[in-house]
Amino acid sequence: MKKYFINVNEEETPKYIIIERHIKKLIDSNKIEDGEKLPSIRVLAQLLGVNNITVVNAYKKLENEGHAVQKMGSGTYAKRKDINRNFKREYSETLKKISGNLQEYIDFTGETPSSSFFPVKLFKDVLNNVLDRDGADALIYQEALGYEGLRKSISNVFWKNRIRSNDILIVSGAQQGIDIVSKALINTNDSVIVEKPTYSGALSVFKWRRADIFEVPMGEDGIDIVKLEKILKKNTIKCFYTMSYFQNPTAVSYSEEKKIQILKLADIYDFYIIxxxxxxxxxxxxxxxxxxxxxxxKNDRVIYIKSFSKIFLPGIRIGYLIPPANFKESIQNSKINTDISTSSLMQRTLDLYIRKGFWKEYIANIRVLYKNRYIYMEQCLRKHLGDKVDFISPGGGLHFYMKIKDSLKINSITLFRLAKEKKVLLTPGILFYKSPSDGEKYFKLGFSQTDEEGIEKGIKIINNLMEV
Amino acid sequence: MKKYFINVNEEETPKYIIIERHIKKLIDSNKIEDGEKLPSIRVLAQLLGVNNITVVNAYKKLENEGHAVQKMGSGTYAKRKDINRNFKREYSETLKKISGNLQEYIDFTGETPSSSFFPVKLFKDVLNNVLDRDGADALIYQEALGYEGLRKSISNVFWKNRIRSNDILIVSGAQQGIDIVSKALINTNDSVIVEKPTYSGALSVFKWRRADIFEVPMGEDGIDIVKLEKILKKNTIKCFYTMSYFQNPTAVSYSEEKKIQILKLADIYDFYIIxxxxxxxxxxxxxxxxxxxxxxxKNDRVIYIKSFSKIFLPGIRIGYLIPPANFKESIQNSKINTDISTSSLMQRTLDLYIRKGFWKEYIANIRVLYKNRYIYMEQCLRKHLGDKVDFISPGGGLHFYMKIKDSLKINSITLFRLAKEKKVLLTPGILFYKSPSDGEKYFKLGFSQTDEEGIEKGIKIINNLMEV
Known part of the structure; x- marks a missing residue:
């Protein structure tokens, strides 16, 4: 108890804040351990010579700021923030530190096409065409839904006019799409279903919305429908977040049958599919x-999100979203309150780029390039790692997902650290699960930033590290 | 009671969903009125021949989706969504509809500098310089904090290196700044203080975070300190959102004395100033x-947000943020999870524009232009409207805020509608208050989009309308 003592008689600071700060310090310095029960209100009030309500307020503030949790009928317990974020931080700081001399590394963490294939000169010409054509408007004029020309191009080129341009909302990439849809759709304690594993950026958004998150395991053609329905029967679900092709991280694509089943369930159980x-x-x-x-x-159940940043240009920060009719207005308001609108010049440039047919050309080119890498990597994986990992051949995309065989003791965090020493970068599975430990035996290998030579060399290194 | 009856025996849809949908329809079609008490659980369960728990689930779903509110110990009440948003929608749709032929209108709603003063040619040259210099990097390379060059320019030009470039985070405008700070800082039921009145985009963000919002009235040199301290004494406050110069909408700037007082309170009561x-x-x-x-x-209490979109170019969507040290990481993560990063090319272009001294030149130019308009508008207001409204002379900025004198019966919504008919656009005060009716006697007149001739003509028209 002694450690809890503090003199609360300062002149200007309220007593409950003095107490709260003191306990926060004890937690941060590990003098109170994570999960340790704090003294009862009565006991602490007596020790410090204050009213019970003062301690109540101090505990409430600790709880509000995430330094404590109250368990009904049992008391208040210390909580160290960020205890689970440690590896996430290690991972992102490693990538940040290395980003200056990435050329020394074999990089399997990349998720987007390599810049070396991007036609900068052409893009620059198109950009100047736009500035000549539109003048200041290209930099100033803002439309709530996004630049009309681009919305028309998307409707025309990607949807053969089956989706009207007025039903499209331009956003600053898929991450923003998920964020603004969540704001419009998800309230505190609403329930959301995600694939297990899933994209960590989506998990973060749902956690921020204070949603209850259910995970449904991925199989070889999408999530487990039986488990999905079990959850739906017992819970009111707001939405299901899915990546329908080459899912991140499993690389799985949904079968048509499964998509139809899920759409049917969405209608029965009244939830939306993001x-x-x-x-x-x-x-x-x-x-x-x-x-x-x-x-x-058929029943307006899908909120469709597409990013141009992933496939085209990370720096362009453009994507679009097709909301169901009854969420259109709230999603649009959500966009306005998130960042007003997306860079107008970039929208106009992308529009002209698509209209001139350059987009199709570009996609056709990189498809050939990456198909070759894909085939090569698949062969290397079978040849060098086939006895140590299981994986599916996704038939597309930019990565493979490895499950370390049960017979091997190594986990993916250790593998990440060892590989880093050998100048090979990979992504451990633990980043993709609600409970990080579920991903200990998985890792992801992306091939967008690494050519054939690097692929073979990198896989051989990983093989050596796993042999130990 | 009859209207509540529905056959719940469908094959596939759960009973509670059938009930929920039925009641939702009744509310939307006004067969159940806003605020009407729904039948008790027992009574409705009996009527429909279902278990109590089925009705409980139906009511819970209604409540989750905002169609009903439960009042402790009293029952569940219908709630029509959007009933307060009606005018907000009318206002934004009016502006949208008119945006095509804005030149026919005298526009006092503008909040950003006129595009006619913007040096497009120069900006285009700078943009091409960047593309020539950086190639694909300008479009692809992303830094978590934002482009280092721009951060250094900001540190150097705007802060004389007193803020380090690594303590600056680039964001996509002030609205995004407010959004990501809120995500990092504010949890459900945390308390936030705003100025009364305040910027509606900020209010929306705080409402989305499910914060409890306290309003403190604005005086002539900032908020009422006595009322602020009263709230601080009784409540744990997370942050205070303020616009320190030419506040939107009151146009008030804070005195240095008041700023120092508030900073002192922030330290005593442990809250942050956005x-x-x-x-x-x-x-x-x-x-x-x-x-x-x-x-x-002095005590790292301020989260500073600056937009380049407002003063410079709305379409550029760039701003920056200076977080306190202990929120730096969480705010940075919040940015990543909101939209990964801000358009790289635009950051580089703005950076070079600042480095070449064009920024200072541009600001110096528009300051002269707008000062003239400001002086002219102030004279017109005194001359033509002085007997009908009260207002302060802000000494800067791009707008005035009018209080309709108590002796006049007209409110600002009526004035908005009448003025629109006469091709004059103004902003009613009700958009800036938590309870819209608090703003009925106020309206805002911005002069950024209207020249001297329009200003005089518009004010005369408003004067005529108020005379009736």
Whole structure:
């Protein structure tokens, strides 16, 4: 108890704040351990010579700021913030530190196309065309839904006019799309279903909205429908977040049958499907057909999100969103209150780029390039790592997802650290699960930033590290 | 009771969803009125021949989706969504509809500098310089904090290196700044203090975070300190959102004394100050000195937000943020999870524009232009409207805020509608208050989009309308 003592008689600071700060310090310095029960209100009030209500307020503030949790009928317990974020931080700081001399590394963490394939000169010409054509408007004029020309191009080129340009909302990339949809759709304690594993950026957004998150395991053609329905029967679900093609991280694509089943369930159980159309342009397996949830959606159940940053240009920060009719207005307001609108010049440039047919050309080019890398990497994985990991061949996209065989003791954090020493970068699975430990035996290898030579060399290094 | 009856025996849809949908329809079609008490759980369960728990679930879903509110110990009441948003929608749709032929109108709603003063040609040259210099990097390379060059320029030009470039985070405008700070700082049921009245975009963000919002009235040199302290004594406050110069909408600037008082209170009561540095570049009154809260902040209590979109180019969507040390990481994560990063090309272009001295030149130019308009408008207001409204002379910025004298019966919504018919656009005060009716006797007149001739003509028209 002694450590709890503090003199609360300062002149200007309220007593409950003095107490709260003192306990916060004890927690941060580990003098109170994570999960340790704090003294009862009565006991602490007596020790410090204050009213009970003063301690109540101090505990309430600790709880509000995430330094404590109250358990009904049992008391208040210390909580160290960020205890689970440690590896996430290590991972992102490693990548940050290395980013200056990335050329020394074999980088399997990349998620977007390599800049070396991007036609800068052409893009610059288009950009200047726009500035000559539109003058100051290109930099000033803002439309709530986004630049009308771009919305028309999207309607025309990507949807054969089946989606009207007025039903499209331009956003600053898929991450923003998820964020503004969540703001419009999800309230505190609403329930959300995600794939297990799933994209950590989406998990963060749902956690911020204080949603209850249910995970449904991914199989080889999408999530487990039986488990999905079990959850739906017992809970009111607001929405289901999915990446329909080459899911991040599993690289799985949904079968048409499964998409239809899920759409049917959405209608029965009254939930929405947030479809993050991730990298569907990069289908290499000719037997695969592109059919989004949105294209199969008959009852306005799908909120479709598409990013141009992922496939085209990370720095362009443009994507779009197709909301169901009854959320259109709230999602649009959500966009306005998030950042007013997306850079107008970039929208106009992308529009002209698409209109001139350069977009199709670019996609066709990188599809060939990455298909070759994909085939090569698949061969290398089978040849060098086949006895140590299980993985599926996704038939497209920019990565593979490895499960370390049960017979091996190494986990993916250790592998990440060892590989880093050997100048190879990979992404451990733990970043993609609500409970990080669920991902200990998985890792992701992306091939967008690494050419054939690097791929073979990198995989051989990983193989050596796993042999130990 | 009859209207509540529905057959719940469908094959596939759960009963509670059938009930919920039925009641929602009744509310939307006004067959159940806003605020009407719904039947008790027992009574409705009996009527429909279902278990009590089925009705409980239906009511819970209604409540979750905002169609009902539960009042402890009293039952559940219908709630029509959006009933308060009606005027907000009318206002924004009016502006949207008119945006095509704005030249026919005298527009006092503008909040940003007119595009006619913007040096497009020069900006285009700078942009091409960047593309020639950086190539694909300008479009692809992303830094978590934002482009280092721009951060250094900001540190150097705007802060004389007193703020380090690594303590600056680039964001996509002030609105995004407010949004990501709120995500990092504010949890459900945390308390926030705002100025009364305040910027509606900030109010929306705080409402989205489910914060409890306290309003403190604005006086002639900032908020009422006595009322502020009263709230602080009784409540745990997370942050105070303020626009320190030419506040939107009151046009009031804080005195240095008041800033120091508030900073002192922030330290005593452990809250943060979110300073939205709105239009401080446009000081016309030579006796006014520029001293932000941030520049006076000794205890790391201020989160400083600055937009380049407001003063420079709306379409550029760039701003920056200076977080206190202990929120730096969480605010940075919040940015990543909101939209990853801000358009790289635009950051580089702005950076070079500042480095070449064009920024200072531009600001110096528009300051002269707007000072003239400001002086002219102030004269017109005194001459033509002085007997009908009260207002302060802000000494800078781009707008005036009018209080309709108590002797006049007209309110600002009526005035807005009448003026629109006469091709004059103004902003009613009700958009800036938590309870819209508090703003009925106020309206805002901005002069950024209207020249001297329009100003005089518009004010005369408003005068005529108010005479009736």
């Amino acid at each position: 479809e993050d159309d991730y990298l569907s342009e990069l289908i290499y397996d000719e037997s695969m057909v592109y059919k989004s949830f949105k294209s199969l959606d | 300073e939205d540095d709105y239009l401080s570049e446009l000081i016309y009154d030579e006796s006014m000195v520029y001293k932000s809260f941030k520049s006076l902040d």
